[in-house]
Structure formats: C-alpha cells, structure tokens
Amino acid sequence: MSKIEHPDNHYTQQVKQLIELVYPKEAGRGSVCEDARHYYILTPDLEDHINELQGKLKAVANPDKQPAVVEQLTKKLKSAQAKLESERLERLERLQSVAHRLLALCEGDTYEETQLLSAKFLGTVMLLTRGPEGKFAQLHQRLKPLYKAVLALRLSDKALEHDYISHPYLTARKAALTRFKGNRAWQERWQNEVAMPIIWCALLQDIGLQSYEARAILHGPDNNLDEFRVLENDQRKQLLKINFSSTLNYLKNGLGLPAYVGNDKAERDAFIASHTATMEFMQALMKDAFISKSGLGEILKIPQIYVSVVLSTKPDYSRKSLPKGYLLIEQLAKKGALHNKLAEAFIGIVGYFPLGFGITYIPQTERGFDREGYECAIVTRLNPEHPAEPICRPVTRNLTYIRSGSDETVGRNVNLFFPANRKKLMKMGEDRLKEIMSQLSGNFTPDAIDDLIPSFWEPADYFAYKNNQNLWNRGR
Template sequence: MNRKVDNPDNLYTQSVKALIDKVHPQEPGYGSVLEDARHFFALAEESAKYIKDVENQFSRVKAKSPDKPIPADLQKKLKHARAKRDSERQERIARITDIARDLLELCEGESYEDTQLLSAKFLGTVMLLTRGAVPNFARFHQRLKPLYKAVLTLRLVDSVLKQEAISHPYLSAYRESSNRFRGNSYWRNKWEEELAIPLISAALLQDIGLQHQDAQKILLGEEKDKDEFRLLEEQDRKQLLRLNYSHTLYYLKKGLGLPAYVGNDKEERHRFNQAHEAANQFREKLVQDAFLSKTGLGEILKIPQIYCSVVLSTKSDYTRQELPKGYLLIEQLGKKNSLNPKLADAFTQIVGYFPQGFGVTFIPVNEQGFEKDQFEFAIVSRLNPENPAEPVCRIASRNLTYICSGNTEVISRGRNLYFPANRKKLLKIGRERIQQIIRQLNPNADPNAVDDLVPAFWEPSDYFTNKKNQNMWNKT
C-alpha cells in the first residue's frame, strides 16, 4: 500500500495528535507541558532570588524605620513579582488540568465497556501513528509515552480498586468510584477531580525533571551534540536519575502546587483547598515512590512505565517483533516479586500479549472451520482478552484484499503467525504461493528466505493513514 498523505485523519485521530502536541510538541513555541517545565526550570532560581532580594529590602526598611510605611514603589515591586510568579504557576496548573480533561474525553465512556473500548482506541491510535524503526523514531516515541502511560495507569487503577489489590489510605477512599459507570454524577466528578486528574498529571510529569538544564547537559552534552537516546555511562545514568528525581518533585511542589479557588464561600474554599492539598500529596507520593520503590504505591506508575519502555522503546535495536515482550517482562517481574504480583497480574490481564494497534498475521478458516492455505491481516483492537495470547482484533484483509469494515474476531493461538509453529504449517503451500500472497498484500516486500516469507506480523501504519480505516473501534 502506498502512503496517502493527502487523506486527512478522522476527528478522533486529529484530537489524539493535537493532545500529543499539547504535552510534547514536535516544534517548540506553541505552549505545552514540556515547555512550561523548561521555562520554569530556566527562570525559577532567578525569580526566587529576585523576590528574596525585594523581601530583604522590605525587611531592612522595616527594621530601620518601624513606624514609617513601606515606600509604595517597593510594595508595588514585591506585589508584582509575587503576582507574576503565581500567575505563571496557575497557568501551568490550568494547562495540565485541561490536558487531563481532554484525555478523559478520549478514553473515558459512560459505562465500563465504553471506557475499555475508548481506552483501546486511544492506545491503538497512538501505536498506529508509529512506523517502526524509521529515522527519528526514538524522538517520536518519547513524545507518545506520557499520554500512553497515563491511559494505562487509569485502567490499572480501576482494576486495582475493583480487586482491592493494593492498600493505600488515599486510594481506599475511591473504592466506589466504579459507581461513575452507573450514572452517579457525584462519583464521576469526585473520581475525575480527586483521582483521575492527579493520576494523569503524575504519569505526564513522572520524568519532567529531565527538562532541567543540568539533566539536559548530561543527555545532550555541553555542546548539545550528543544523542540523548544513547546508552549512558553508569556514572552519568546515576547522576541523571538523581537529577530527575529531585527536579521532578521540586516541579510538582513549586512549579504547580494548589490551584486557585474561585468564589467567596469560606467553607467551600476550605473544602476545595483540603481536597486539592490531599490530591497533590498523593500525586507527589506516587511519583516519589515510583523512583524509590519503598511502599509499593509507585508501581501504579512504574508498571505502565516499564511496559512503555518496550512497546514505545527509544533504543536503537527497537523492532516491532519485540512488542509482546512488554507483557512478558511485566509477567516475569511479577513472578519474581520484583513487582507486586497482584498489580503485575492485573496489568497483564488488561493489555494481553499483543499491544493495541499491533499488526497480527493469521491463518483464516473457511465456513466449515477448516484452515485455508493462505494468511490475512488483522489489528489488535480490544483490551482485556480472555486469553492473553489470543488477541481481540479487527480484521483488515479478506481474500487477500484490504477492507475497512472487517469484523472483530479473536485470533486463536493456533492460527496466529507470530508463533513459529504456525508459520511452519503454511510453508507446505510452497514458496511460489507464499510470494504471490505477499506481493498481493504488500507489493514492496522483498523476502530473502523461505522462513521470512510467512510474516510473523505486519506493519499497519500505512493502512491506518487512510481515514476510512481509522474507524476500527466502532461496535459492529
């Protein structure tokens, strides 16, 4: 298939792309979470020093002449500096809150089923925007990770609350948050304000300390001529972890903090501040523990982070064939008790073996249920598969022709060509027939060996660039 650059995306895909830019833009200068942090880190020290100097002037004037009023110009200077600092802080809070709400619009439905479907749609759309190990893939993956991780975090926490898989005072207060799926507006609002938005912002800001100039010097070098995705020396890696930890927590506390209450009701103001103070403390504790691994709370963030490091890897040896290893890694870490086994199990049940948007090649069956001597293409399109190795997919080709209205089908393990034994089954039809199928489905393919002729997976990004094919999550 040739890439159709003139075919615009559907509204959902446009919204996902716009949201990615609001977090980590391709080009600077449009306002984003990333740029907010860089601006804060660049000016925070200077701003704090300026305010401190003015406050010291205040103190000296007061000490020298206790009975005289403070000069108006000095009062104005201090008031202006504090107001500017707080205004910028509130703008940062407003941006990340708006982004969190936009994300919830894209991945949260009225019912549990709709929420799972929309979350699969978001994750799948993000994956289908990528194109494998093409030039600059690492930078693109880096842009996609925060939002991808945020959606996985939301779904993991829903599962954790349902199964009561982790005990934490703040989380325990939201055990009944599934009531939002039963039309309970109190729980929907409470969950969104006090749990979902803190979770999303924690996921988006988990590594925001890397935007500090000291961390950037390690990543890019003094002359900014180094590959930030290279394998770091151990000393640099440890130093980077320390910087990321300290600057991330500093940003959460000083760069964000409490949002401003709007209104005149004292009791309401008190409740507002109390709720947001508790939410901020939870967010800080969550991020802190994701770094230090002391209480187990941070694994809510850490598990999606580990998974993302595989499926949206920035390593030079990245290959699509390795994507199922994200599942295997979490599973193994859970079995070794390196991660909370309950959380690891809850997460692997959600994602299954194959990530959303993964291109599955499979052997179709005829009306009698017998396997055909050919293969077809499908795309993983649902979360929570009953069997982790048997993904729920949208069929993308029929009779060796691409289609945009395929059924949703569970691809059984015995027909999935990702597994080598199944590829061997198809070799019986002969090299010539296999080449014929490949040429029909992918004219640009250049197979070198018989074993490679039967593809273990396919690359669906070209297919997805066609607007008609971006509707694979409808309920038909």
C-alpha cells in the same frame, strides 16, 4: 469555497493535538513539557529577583522617611510575585485541560464503553508510529506520557476493584467504581480525586528530565550528544536522582494547589483540605513509583516498564519485540520486583499483543479447517479472554484490503507470530508465497519478506488513510 479534506479523521486529529499539548514536535509552543522547561530554567531568576526585592525592603533604614523608595520596591515586588503566581496557575490550568481532554477521549459512561475508548486511544497512538524508521526515538518519547496515562487509569480501576493496594486515599474512594452504574456524584469525584492525579503523575513522571541539570547530562555541555544513547552507569544513576528530585520539586512548587475563588471561609477550608489531600496522594504515588516501597507507585511503574518496550527509544527497537512487553512485566513479578496481582491484572488488560499491533493469521473455514494463505488484522481491544489470543479487526479478505468488518479473536493456533503456525504454510511453496507478498507489498518488514511468511505486518501505511481509521466503529 471547496472543503479542505483533512488527512486524518476527527478522532485521530484530536489525539495528535493532545500529543502536541503534552510534548510538541517543535519547541516554542505552549505545552506541558515547555511549561516545565520554563519553570526549571527561568523561574529561579524570578524567585531570586523577588528575594532581592524583599531584602531591599527590609534594608530600608527608615521606611517612614523614604516612602517613595518603599512604594517603588513594594510595587516591583507585588508585580514579580503576581507574575510568579500567574505562571504557576497557567501551568496548572494547562495540565488540567490536557487531563480533561484525555478523559474525554478514553473514558465512557459504562465499563464497556470505557474499555473500547481506551483501546481506541492506545491503538491510535501506536498506529501513529511507523516503527524503527527515521527519528522514531523522538516520536516515541512524545507518545509515551499519554499512552502511559491511559494504561495507569485502567490499572487503577483493577486495583480499586480488587483491593490490590492498601492505601487510605484509594481505599476511601473505592466507591468510584459505581460511576459505571450511573452514579454521577462518584463519577465527578473519581475524575477529580483519582483520575486527574493519576493522569498528572503519569504525564509528569519524567518531567524532571526537562531540568537544566538533566538536559546537561542528556545533551552534553555543548548540546551535541544523542539524548537516546546508552549512558554510563554513573551518569544513569545521577540522572535518576535528578529526575526524582526535580519531578517532586515541580509537582510541589512548580504546580502546587489551585487557587480558591470565592468568599466562603468554610468552603475555602474544604477546598484547601481536599486539594491538599490530593497533592499528598500525588507525591506519595510519584515517590513510590521511583523507590517502590508500598506498592502504590506500581500503578505508574508497571505501565512505565511496559511502555519502555512497546514505545522504546533504544536503537535496537524492533516491531517484532513488541509482544515482549508483557513478558518483562511477568518476569519482574516472578522475581518479586513487582506486585504480583497488579502485574497479573495488567497482563490481563493488555494481553500479549499491544493495541495497534499488526497480526498475520491463517483464516479458517466455517468448519474450522485452515485455509491456504493468510490475512492481516490489527489488535483493537483490551481484555482478551486469553492473553495470547488478541481481539483484532481483520483488514484484508482474500488478500484485498477492506474498510469494514467486525472484531474477531485470533486463536493461538492460527496466529503467525508463533513459529509452529508459520510451518503450516511452508507446504504452499515459495512461488505462491511470493505472489501473496506482492499483493500486499510495502506493508512488511525486510526480514519478513526474506522469511516469506511474515510473523506480523506493519499497519502504519494502512492506517495513514483517513477512511481506514474507523477500526473501532462497531461493537464485537
């Protein structure tokens, strides 16, 4: 039997599978999103049924003389309660499984490995979208939760390291950073007590939009409206309130605490106390992400604002606007709307150019002189030394696509995203520029072709080939 070739490498397949487990392309598949929709739409009927059975039991005038009636009602009640609890635990189990799978893809044993794997995950997600083509808004909506979760994890590490947030729950777990030095005990505690709740909150931050009330606003009473349209101000405010209350309801009641398995009372009490503290932390994190009072919620809010730009669902979405994601964070921090130190740390993590962004640049000789022409690269690393100088993987050499190489820092003085550098190439002449464009045809946006000197390129076609997906296969 011949081996079937997969269109993607193993890592990309895993990322796509995880996206399906969070926000599937088609309805009817088991996922975090579908679980929430089921809870909002169907669980109230089950709860009403339970209340009705409890009422009937209480209304039995003389239970001793009606044992058959009591037995039948009790049996139905226990069955309904068991179904309610079973569905809740299934939702918890799925969310926990998704979080574990995400950690396996973005977390390593050391700080360096964790940064590389996180960059690999974020870059892969970005390279799965082709920009403003087709139903890009639906795709971006599905990509946002996981992308945001990884950014929130990396920002929380910075918050712990520098004590940016004075919250007792986080302060008591600052030693979690020793996991990068081989502390296995804290590695487990960090995963269970810090990473899992942050991932859950990032994935569920807008889960209230799956509620019946929210969907009625987004899709209209006849389900014929574009959910990505610009809402009227009153509708937008109403939607924010619904999302806030419905999300907290889902976190507290739709999920709740995991079930303890065992017979040891002391162990059980410790289990409940630990998970209660984590639940309280998640509720505080989620609430503050909506109302911004203590600064805690900015672990979620800053990545959310950033993702709203780089994975925008707005009709005017353009790849050229992706580097403006950091700018919005920077401006809000200057206005006092965001925690200045956290915003600064976040920009230091992502830089000006998002992971997976297509960079065009002027190559230089060994002596530092500009060559004639330009090459293409893809942003592949977090934490650039200078935010404006991304760490990239060059994917062309002499205008020919290559599949191997090492990461390089693209200096501000050669990056064609900056207008001053594009002016350097104008002396080459239109014919030479058209010749270069023809060699790399199909990878540039129409406006870039009109300009002849592209300020960026679209790497989705390049990344679509399995053999081109090993952009993180070597160290710097």
